[in-house]
Amino acid sequence: MMRKFKKISLGLADHLVLIAISSIVILPFVWMITTSLKPPKLAFAAPYLIPTHFHWQNFVNAWHEAPFSRYYLNSIIVAVLVTFGQVFTSALAAYAFDRFEFPLKKTLWFTLLASMMVPLPLLVIPSFQIIQHLHWADNLVALIIPRCWSAFGILLLRQFIHSIPRDFDDAAKMDGASTLRVIWTVILPLARPAVATLALFAFLFAWNDFLWPLIVLNSPEHFTVPLGIANFSGKYGTRWTLLMAATVSATIPAVIAFLAMQKSLIRGLASGGVNE
Amino acid sequence: MRNRQARTAYLLIAPALLLFIGFTAYPFIWSAQISLTSWDGLNAVKKFVGFQNYINLFGDAEFRKSLSVTTIYTVSVTLISTILGFLIALMLQRRGKSSVIYRTIFFSPVVTATVAAAVVWQLLFDPYVGVIDLGLKALHLPGPNWLSDTHWALPAVIIVGIWKRLGFAVIVYAAGLSSLPTSCYEAADLDGVSGWQKVRYMTIPLMRPVTTLVLITGFIDAIQVFDHIFILTSGGPMGSTNVMSLLLFNQGFKLFRLGYASAIGWTLFMIILALTMLQWQIRRRHE
Numbered sequence: 001m002m003r004k005f006k007k008i009s010l011g012l013a014d015h016l017v018l019i020a021i022s023s024i025v026i027l028p029f030v031w032m033i034t035t036s037l038k039p040p041k042l043a044f045a046a047p048y049l050i051p052t053h054f055h056w057q058n059f060v061n062a063w064h065e066a067p068f069s070r071y072y073l074n075s076i077i078v079a080v081l082v083t084f085g086q087v088f089t090s091a092l093a094a095y096a097f098d099r100f101e102f103p104l105k106k107t108l109w110f111t112l113l114a115s116m117m118v119p120l121p122l123l124v125i126p127s128f129q130i131i132q133h134l135h136w137a138d139n140l141v142a143l144i145i146p147r148c149w150s151a152f153g154i155l156l157l158r159q160f161i162h163s164i165p166r167d168f169d170d171a172a173k174m175d176g177a178s179t180l181r182v183i184w185t186v187i188l189p190l191a192r193p194a195v196a197t198l199a200l201f202a203f204l205f206a207w208n209d210f211l212w213p214l215i216v217l218n219s220p221e222h223f224t225v226p227l228g229i230a231n232f233s234g235k236y237g238t239r240w241t242l243l244m245a246a247t248v249s250a251t252i253p254a255v256i257a258f259l260a261m262q263k264s265l266i267r268g269l270a271s272g273g274v275n276e
Numbered sequence: 277m278r279n280r281q282a283r284t285a286y287l288l289i290a291p292a293l294l295l296f297i298g299f300t301a302y303p304f305i306w307s308a309q310i311s312l313t314s315w316d317g318l319n320a321v322k323k324f325v326g327f328q329n330y331i332n333l334f335g336d337a338e339f340r341k342s343l344s345v346t347t348i349y350t351v352s353v354t355l356i357s358t359i360l361g362f363l364i365a366l367m368l369q370r371r372g373k374s375s376v377i378y379r380t381i382f383f384s385p386v387v388t389a390t391v392a393a394a395v396v397w398q399l400l401f402d403p404y405v406g407v408i409d410l411g412l413k414a415l416h417l418p419g420p421n422w423l424s425d426t427h428w429a430l431p432a433v434i435i436v437g438i439w440k441r442l443g444f445a446v447i448v449y450a451a452g453l454s455s456l457p458t459s460c461y462e463a464a465d466l467d468g469v470s471g472w473q474k475v476r477y478m479t480i481p482l483m484r485p486v487t488t489l490v491l492i493t494g495f496i497d498a499i500q501v502f503d504h505i506f507i508l509t510s511g512g513p514m515g516s517t518n519v520m521s522l523l524l525f526n527q528g529f530k531l532f533r534l535g536y537a538s539a540i541g542w543t544l545f546m547i548i549l550a551l552t553m554l555q556w557q558i559r560r561r562h563e
Contacts, residue, residue, distance in 0.1 A: 026381055028385075028393060029396075031396065089291040096288035101285075115300050117545070121541055123300065123304065125303075125307055130298070149291070149299075210390065211502050211503070244396070
């Protein structure tokens with residue numbers, strides 16, 4: 001009897017702890033949404049959590065002050081192209097590393113993996129010089145081309161391709177398919193879980209990237225969402241209702257989209273972590 | 277046949293390899309060269325100064341401060357988010373449907389653009405209208421001026437770092453826990469082993485590979501932190517949050533001391549290299 005009681009109360013304690021921690025974790029989201037909906041004058045008057053008047057004007061003003069649709073468009077262009085680029089180059093390279101023997105294979109593989117240790121802040125100084133030589137400064141191309149490969153992507157896809165029996169390749173080759181065609185029509189569809197994981201990672205990274213766009217871009221019409229928000233916050237410092245309407249615009253749609261896809265994202269994260 | 281195979285292989289690797297060479301390998305090696313010069317990025321002449329930048333670095337009070345700030349930030353964020361992530365994953369293990377909701381909540385900061393989140397945290401930390409100080413005042417506790425107080429700015433950015441990292445640790449641990457063999461636990465139950473003992477003598481040792489991974493990736497991630505500190509404090513006040521990436525950014529892109537900034541970058545790389553080798557050592561010992 002005593003034992004049973006203890007078990008139940010332990011479960012309840014767990015729940016309370018979890019509720020407490022998750023309340024802290026979602027507090028910034030709640031506070032952001034609430035503030036964005038309050039009239040500027042009542043922004044910090046009680047009641048704190050639920051606004052009494054819904055002041056949608058903040059959103060109209062925020063979108064009027066800064067071209068958020070432009071930022072979204074830029075971010076989507078960059079993230080989509082980077083995602084396709086990474087999937088494409090990683091799939092080809094991963095297939096070659098798994099299925100073929102060639103000179104310097106081991107050296108190349110080790111070098112690619114070792115490159116994951118290089119910190120991005122170290123690379124930005126010479127990379128910016130390279131970008132200037134290529135006349136890509138203040139151009140979205142500078143955010144796309146250098147990011148169209150991924151050591152992590154090659155590693156992830158190679159692991160997965162390794163588990164696909166070679167019989168599948170051979171059958172397609174018997175039918176006269178070229179290597180590219182085999183990769184495209186046989187391997188990639190079979191490797192869908194790994195491709196989905198890589199795509200989500202690539203997209204997420206490109207979407208959140210800040211340091212590199214900060215260095216490369218100057219003109220507001222080229223800004224991505226993070227850069228637009230940083231710029232907006234520098235300009236409208238403490239006009240919090242306006243600023244929160246801007247951050248809601250910049251984050252909530254993306255967060256909802258990512259959470260909708262979270263199953264494969266989480267599965268990928270988890271498998272990457274556990275199989276390591 | 278062998279030759280043809282090699283040619284096909286190289287053609288397939290070419291796109292990734294060329295991008296790797298042009299935008300990772302070449303800049304990486306070039307930055308080592310820059311770090312041995314006093315180049316300002318504009319002058320055509322790159323004056324070779326040997327290891328002077330590195331010598332100056334360790335004599336520079338600003339860099340030493342930055343090194344200690346980065347260490348405190350990295351260790352606190354990684355340790356706290358890992359321990360907390362493990363405990364949360366343990367609690368979630370026993371829940372059915374509700375764990376999905378919790379997981380989604382813990383995961384949402386991971387998918388939120390850091391810059392946007394930082395702007396919201398700026399409001400939360402505000403000494404007059406921020407919810408944190410309002411809460412502390414309601415409890416009759418003194419609410420510090422978080423972001424402009426030399427003692428509280430670093431804890432503030434550490435809190436945001438943990439908030440951002442926690443979800444990753446939870447997800448990886450949750451996956452690790454779900455892959456543990458249930459038979460051992462059932463046997464332990466029959467022997468009347470207590471819950472705490474199971475965690476201490478079974479779960480923690482079994483989870484060691486996962487823990488190593490969460491810690492090492494956490495260290496490598498945190499040591500390069502830039503985004504939210506740039507927004508919240510820009511390294512201030514008085515350098516109390518001036519982590520190495522921010523110092524590098526300011527030296528390289530505000531003061532145009534590219535040689536010096538590259539030396540900071542290489543120091544950062546050396547630390548990451550040492551940590552990674554440590555991970556290999558640990559893994560080898562366990563195999």
